[in-house]
Amino acid sequence: MSGRPGTTTGAARRPLRIALVGFGHVGRRLAARLSRSGPYARALRAAGVTPRVTGIATARHGLAVDERGLSLARCLSAVRAGRSLAAFHRGPPLASAAAFVRRVPADVLVELTPLDPRRGEPAIAHVRAALRRGLHVVTANKGPVAFAYRSLRGLAGRRRRLFLHEAAVMDGAPVFNLVERCLPGARVLGFRGTLNSTTSLVLTRIEQGMAAAAAVREAQALGIAEADPANDLDGWDAAVKGAALASALMDAPVRPARVRRRGIQSLPAAAVRRAARQGRPFRLVTRAWRAAGGVRVRVGPERLAVEDPLYGAGSDSALVLQTDLMGEIAVLERGGTVEQTAYGLLSDLVAVARAHAARRP
Numbered sequence: 532m533s534g535r536p537g538t539t540t541g542a543a544r545r546p547l548r549i550a551l552v553g554f555g556h557v558g559r560r561l562a563a564r565l566s567r568s569g570p571y572a573r574a575l576r577a578a579g580v581t582p583r584v585t586g587i588a589t590a591r592h593g594l595a596v597d598e599r600g601l602s603l604a605r606c607l608s609a610v611r612a613g614r615s616l617a618a619f620h621r622g623p624p625l626a627s628a629a630a631f632v633r634r635v636p637a638d639v640l641v642e643l644t645p646l647d648p649r650r651g652e653p654a655i656a657h658v659r660a661a662l663r664r665g666l667h668v669v670t671a672n673k674g675p676v677a678f679a680y681r682s683l684r685g686l687a688g689r690r691r692r693l694f695l696h697e698a699a700v701m702d703g704a705p706v707f708n709l710v711e712r713c714l715p716g717a718r719v720l721g722f723r724g725t726l727n728s729t730t731s732l733v734l735t736r737i738e739q740g741m742a743a744a745a746a747v748r749e750a751q752a753l754g755i756a757e758a759d760p761a762n763d764l765d766g767w768d769a770a771v772k773g774a775a776l777a778s779a780l781m782d783a784p785v786r787p788a789r790v791r792r793r794g795i796q797s798l799p800a801a802a803v804r805r806a807a808r809q810g811r812p813f814r815l816v817t818r819a820w821r822a823a824g825g826v827r828v829r830v831g832p833e834r835l836a837v838e839d840p841l842y843g844a845g846s847d848s849a850l851v852l853q854t855d856l857m858g859e860i861a862v863l864e865r866g867g868t869v870e871q872t873a874y875g876l877l878s879d880l881v882a883v884a885r886a887h888a889a890r891r892p
């Protein structure tokens with residue numbers, strides 16, 4: 532084998548069979564990036580694999596499996612035109628997304644169904660079924676992390692597979708992987724973050740004089756709003772993110788329903804504008820801290836002081852971690868869109884690719 536250090540030659544590369552459950556904003560962006568011979572394909576090739584999407588399942592656009600690899604360009608144009616993926620399916624019929632997860636020929640399942648903020652399903656069932664049959668799992672869905680982190684990590688460990696979820700909070704900005712890979716031995720004592728892009732955008736637009744409904748439409752057009760934007764505005768999305776961070780970073784399985792939660796819907800527009808004029812704007816803040824009875828998580832509108840790192844984030848997402856060994860660390864994601872979410876998935880897929888390439892045949 533020859534080639535630059537850290538790279539793998541074509542002859543040595545293994546196919547990495549990727550199955551997608553969910554082909555909406557995020558799934559389509561990932562597919563668009565994977566379908567070209569651009570940086571995504573290069574990164575995966577350098578990790579030792581050739582990516583091949585062998586299956587895509589949706590709710591209303593049908594599903595398709597082809598072990599030889601689906602044409603992503605054709606799948607994208609079919610779904611954009613409102614047509615079913617079924618025309619590309621090869622093999623025995625599959626009755627449901629659950630059957631797809633059980634049967635699709637794949638090495639990694641990428642779970643991209645919408646968040647169910649009350650139960651985390653059907654994503655948890657998809658992740659569990661995939662890990663049980665020995666697939667790695669990558670997801671942007673925070674439900675499985677918030678509701679079932681310990682059991683899914685345990686299952687992944689027993690099956691010697693990866694369960695990775697960097698894109699679930701702050702898109703592709705490193706949060707979970709930052710703590711796991713770059714802060715060995717450090718304990719996360721707490722965190723504060725403006726984690727919901729839709730509410731940050733809506734509050735910023737209200738400050739600029741726009742009506743809240745128009746700002747929500749802008750977030751929907753950008754593809755950053757949840758399938759039901761009420762889940763953003765009433766703080767459910769932020770609560771689930773807080774629970775996901777507490778579970779994964781603080782080893783504290785806080786149920787989203789136990790998060791004290793207040794959204795931004797009750798904030799009068801005049802109060803939002805006045806607060807911004809006074810230089811202490813409102814943002815929806817998620818915070819967690821260790822207390823006598825365990826870890827507590829709270830979501831609610833807070834006014835930010837100018838010296839607060841979250842203030843500097845403006846309409847963007849930011850997270851401040853409090854740690855014992857490294858003090859405070861802030862992560863800021865400027866202009867997060869679905870593009871950054873796709874990148875978060877790529878960063879996890881590269882980790883999967885390395886593990887897959889290193890396995891004995």
Ligand SMILES: NC(=O)c1ccc[n+]([C@@H]2O[C@H](COP(=O)([O-])OP(=O)(O)OC[C@H]3O[C@@H](n4cnc5c(N)ncnc54)[C@H](OP(=O)(O)O)[C@@H]3O)[C@@H](O)[C@H]2O)c1
Nearest residue numbers: 553554555556557589590591592628643644645646671672
């Ligand atoms: N958008 C973002 O910027 C962003 C950022 C970070 C994380 N996330 C998370 O990423 C996930 C996907 O987000 P998205 O914006 O791509 O959502 P989306 O645009 O609403 O797409 C959801 C996809 O899932 C499919 N689906 C729904 N229920 C299903 C089921 N039971 N089985 C199989 N497929 C199902 C839908 O099928 P149809 O196409 O037939 O409707 C659609 O293809 C969510 O969990 C979200 O919270 C999103």
